[in-house]
Amino acid sequence: MSTPAPATVRALELEKTARAQRLRRYGVWIAAAAILVGLPHVLRTPVAIPVMNQMGIAVVFALSYNMLLGQGGMLSFGHAVYFGLGGFIAAHVLNLAGRGVLYLPVPLLPLVGGLGGLVFAALFGSFSTTRAGTVFAMISLGVGELMASSALILDKFFGGEEGITTNRAKAPALLGLDFTTDRHVYYLIAFWALAAAAMMSAFSRTPVGRMANAVRDNPERAEFVGYSQRWVRFVSFCAAGLFAGVAGGLFAVNYEILTAENMGLSASGSVLLMTYIGGVGYFIGPILGAVIFTFLQSMLSDYTGMWLLYLGILFLATVLFVPAGFAGVLMLHAPAWRARRLGRLLGPYLLAGLLGLVVAVGVVGLLEMIHVVVSAPTGRTAKRLFWMTVDVRTLWPWLAFATLAVAGAVGLRWAAPQAAKAFTEASRPVETR
Amino acid sequence: MLELVLFSLLNGLVFATLLFMLSSGLTLIFGMMGVLNFAHAGFYMLGAYFAYTLTGYLGFWPALVVAPLLVGLLGAAVERYGLRRVHRFGHLAELIFTFGVAVVIEEVVQLAWGRTAKSYEVPALLDFPLFRLFRTSFPAYKAFMLLVSVGIFVFLFAILTRTRAGLIIQASLTHPGMVAMLGHDVPRVFMLVFGTGSALAGLAGVIAGPVLGTFPGMAQVLGTIVFVVVVIGGLGSLTGAFAASLLIAIVQTFAVALDVSLSSALATVGLRMSAGGMLQDLWKVTIAQVAPIMPYLLLVLILVVRPTGLFGTRET
Amino acid sequence: MSRAKSVFIGTLTLALVASLASGVTPADPIRIGYVDPLSGPFAATGENGLKQFRFAADAINRAGGVLGRQIEIVPFDNKVSPQESLIQLKKVIGEGIHFVFQGNSSGVAHAISDAVLKHNERNADNRILYLNYSAVDPALTNEKCHFWHFRFDAHADMKMAALTDVIKANTKIRKIYIIGQDYSFGKAVAEAAVSMLGKKRPDIQIVGNELHPIGKVKDFSPYVQKIIASGADAVITGNWGADMVNLAKGANEAGLKAPFYTYYAASDGVTAAIGAAGVDRIRLVHESHPGNPSPPKMVGDYIAAYKKLNPNNDINQPRIHTGLNMLVLAIKRAGTTDVDKVAMALEGMEWTTLSGDHVVMRKDDHQLLMPIYISVHTNKSITYDYDNSGFGLSLESKVEREMATQPAACKMDRPT
């Protein structure tokens, strides 16, 4: 017969570990805040702050998307709709504030965006969350296409192709922040990104957040423990729309322009991709994905006209080799970390990584040279590649890059199993005495 | 008016058959493997580009056969060496994988053929007006397109209903788990279906290239319309895909002819909308203006009312 | 300290000194940003534009550059996205570049123009100049004009004024159909056509005024059918890219004989793709001599020299040559690269183009005033074709500068 006593004792113990856990959790947030405050002082290139602003917005957007995909199991092709609508509404409100029609300091604008996202998520969610799976995905696709096209047709609200512009410097200043520099905006975005991330993390630990996981796993059973799967999905959907709207509001502040493109299918596709390569199964996944994706998207194009090709190859490689995303790879190493054996992995990983790099150099070299042959002006046969200049008319660079690619691949075939073996070894649980 | 209706109908038919060629493969892939194949339009594009190059060496007619075969082989290879490995990671991984394939195809096409549009032309043999009625002529090539897709439809139906492979495919459409238990090599069937689907998309590209243009954005122009057809028709239903192709093509074609807006419609019944406010455009937009987005409206409406699509039996 | 270590540190110091020194060499080139699509579906246009800029810059550099410095074109890929353009603009600013050319898409142009204005207002010590060589929405030099934007292409209304002059003279045209992409430029074309035709030829009937979504129409047959049903004698369209190609093809298939007056139906693959379907059907309104049938010598030489270097591309935007040379002249006259002073020098500047036309940068709105050419797509007597297709543009008529000039409606704030 059960006596409540042992359970209570255990509960008390758990209380203690829970408290430790909570402390650790707060620690993470405090550390994140410290890093965000310090970053602009460390990264001093002029491009760093604009790129970090972009990343901050993407992080909020991707996290909101993962509330649907990772937490709620809803694959959406139209999440940018709520980002865009939130942004448009924020831009219009900012314009009103600029004209003195209403009083609203810029730092509160993301809330307006969030409200806009929420209202429209509630509207479209009311009929699209009835089902999960493909039906949901396809309705989101239809809604996405409809809204993106409407943005070009409904000229007055969406401003047609050139969109709606606004001016954050004209709105009332708060605490002396007039947002005329990117740095001001950086701190605004950093604050909201952190706040939104904390709230989204908290949401996943609320009853409805937990039930979103349950409904994702087994909608039928969720109904038999008292929850309507439709309502659970609807609440998640609205929350995701809210935070997408916050991201849209941040976008309005940062870029001071909203266009139809922000609501389009490619914007919705990007957020899916960044969330996926980051890792849908982990809270940190979308953050990693957004940072990496944004970085590649805005920096890769400085170096090559074929950056999309490399991005495509990255998707393929991610799906094939690290299907749980970058966060998944990191988390796989938790056992090895706990066993304090990460050091043993350094050698094999370094070797495999180096060989992987060799393959990449070879492949990139070949592709870039083909690109030169196909599209450069006649006579321009020289190409700067990896800090050297090669001439595509001569044979040796072709040979060299091909050799690198093949040799690297052969080496990797040998080194990868070694690394995998080392990983398995290191992840073995420590024998308890 | 008769002229407009007649030719709209004919054009609608031609467009419908093109849609069907694309969606037939996709619906089988979707229905059997549950994969939202984003690379499908990419294979369509490859078909057009392969045919463009092959036409230069072999002429149009051999290219008509060879290009789809090449695309089909490529599709089968993508399934065999890519999708099959990804399959165990779930549908989402498969979707991202096909998305990656789509991006790579589009970029490789630009790498190989350059970024400008290609002058892939209607073959001389078919480059004449078949008949002329009133002021409009109907090109022979379009009649040829009609003929080919009707042929494809008959061929597919025969395969699905008369052959052993077809029966296996049908069985796996309705009872996905059962076929493996009957001792059939499911991965092989998947590869075949994926290859055939890609080949059909390639064929659509070969045929549509000269009419709709052969350029790097051709896959994107087609965009998601094929998904719309497949979903409206019902996942895995060939008949559904056929009906939905017709429906969408006809709706789109005839919507273009309708210069009616909400305000003009209201005006005929005596209501006057005062134009004003942020959404004033909503009243002024004509049906013709929104014709190309009608399919998406249809998609949402149909899915809300009937989640299985018109002819489907399953939801996912 | 070991010998190897000291050698290492020595080398490092040397390298450092060398790199610092190289940072202040007087021969530092004047860098000019080029923000346009270099990837994605519109990359063909962007890449060809970049090549034409580099070609023009090379000629300037061979002639000694400006202020004793060379000029360098620095490309930035904006993927024709307004958002991405702003990111690239931040990079431009971060790299210390002060002059930016952009042309593709009026939507992007609005975004950049607006961002440049805000940036210059907020950063008086670090301004940038936006040189628009191709985005033709009239608003850019009218209600949205500002001091740091200059346009080197004739805007949509100027081109329409020229076009309607030609139509005015053609008494055979009684019914006109207007079709365009549903966005600012398409609408601007339609509006201008309706109002100008109304003034110049009130007897002409507008039998259709159609807008369709950009890049979403797969099959243009239904639209062509509508045009045929309307009995139009001529069609005006601002369509570009695939929308233009497919419209022309649809017209050809259905046997629609009416002429198409267009803005962007040439080169970058469009000419080749339209091919025979456009012969004697497509008319193009543009800003320079098309090179056929008998081009001015300068135009011919320029095209030939470019073709020799870039056999797969065409000189389809001679305004790139005009814009870059005018900027260089302004820098020379200002004697500095200070943005405000260069802009002052550009105001009112006169220039003779390759076609031999005298053009002038109007001070009131920063719009280059120029004559307009109207040419026909053909394969007859073509010396300089497009896309190596055998098809090209042949001059039909020219509308002089005065006729094409539109009143300036710009209220500009100048820096004091």
Add this chain to the structure above:
Amino acid sequence: MTPAIELVDVHKAFGRTPIIWGLSLAIEAGTRQALIGPNGAGKSTLFNLITGKYPVSRGRIRLKGEDITGLRPYAINRRGLSRSFQVTNLFPRLSVFENLRCSALWSRGYGYSFWHLVDNARDVRERAETVMEQLNLTARRHVPAGVLSYAEQRALEIGITIAGGADVILLDEPTSGMSRSETEHVVQLIRQVTAGKTLVMVEHDMSVVFDLADRIAVLVYGKIIAHDTPERIRANAAVQEAYLGVPQGAG
């Protein structure tokens, strides 16, 4: 006294095939009711009708006197009825602890709250702890349900059913596929966790049925042919003819 569950003239047909045929049954509150019958008799269908998974074709169903006909499963659950499934039906990616906690949320009044943190919800956590203890799964608290052993999953299946504290509990073949000793353990468990509640159970293992049940209803081809105490059922000729046929205990 109002019956816990009362079915009045319930019919159910799939397409043209009738499965349940004019069935009426009253289950007294506080009893352990077993439902037996040959395969295909409609036992699982009956469960699905009572719990709202399928709508009835005709007839009424009452729960503690309240009409619940046509209500959705969650609405019925909220009125104090909970069920388990014959084929294990858990939240596979959630841990054992989360499975139980999610199942206890609604009944503790948290609803669709997004203003509470579950970690702070002490009552729910303690409930989950208690159930976990009862199921003997405490050592497995962090393990995702999907990777538990079969017996553990079956135990968790019951745990999810009872965690919400419903007073009417329906168990669909709780011991199916279990070894003798596992079965004994589960029977113990059921006895323990359903004390003072109404239990309705479909079961094929006759020893379990006769061990646990206060009352047994025999369902054959969509009809109740007998409903009585175990002793009387054992002696009932009609039952023996229609169903048992073989000596009892063959299991």
